[in-house]
Amino acid sequence: MVVHHGGAGTTAAAVAAGRPQVICPFVADQPFWGRRMAHLGVAPPPISQRRLTAVKLAEAIDQAAGFASEAAELGSRVRAERGTRSRAAAGGVIRLYVRAGRRGGCHRQVALPSAAMLLRHRAAGISGSW
Known part of the structure; x- marks a missing residue:
């Protein structure tokens, strides 16, 4: 406990x-x-x-x-759950980061999935890339 x-x-x-x-x-x-x-x-x-x-x-x-x-x-x-160990999930993060850079953004401005969203998806048995 x-x-x-x-x-x-x-x-x-x-x-x-x-x-x-x-x-x-x-x-x-x-x-x-x-x-x-x-x-x-x-x-x-x-x-x-x-x-x-x-x-x-x-x-x-x-x-x-x-x-x-x-x-x-x-x-x-x-x-x-494989989480970020999957290539699809890691690729999603990299794509978001690269897109933000092309628009003049920085990594702090990238909207990554929140811990709350990931936990809700895991609890519901949902997996996959972002």
């Missing part, structure tokens, strides 16, 4: 590890990830750190223990 703040990287690591989660967000996109993991059935609803108590945390940990099989399944699906 992983108890964390709900950052995209920590959430993705917990998903890839196939572990249930307890998410206690406090800023930015963390509430989104908490709700998303609850929707996917690998975590109880997130608990805002402003409302976090020892009792609520203990209850969430007990509840999260019941999500072990769902978390393991999602982790297995994510680990099986």
Whole structure:
């Protein structure tokens, strides 16, 4: 089980590890990830750190223990995804970068897929190039 703040990287690591989660967000996109993991059935609803108590945390940990099989399944699906290791995905990134350069843009202006989009696609079993 992983108890964390709900950052995209920590959430993705917990998903890839196939572990249930307890998410206690406090800023930015963390509430989104908490709700998303609850929707996917690998975590109880997130608990805002402003409302976090020892009792609520203990209850969430007990509840999260019941999500072990769902978390393991999602982790297995994510680990099986080839992601950017596929030539098609890598080629898509390179094409976006080259096009931006031709228009006088720089790499920071290239709209790459967000972590949220990639996780939604992986959870839905969608793969392929961008």
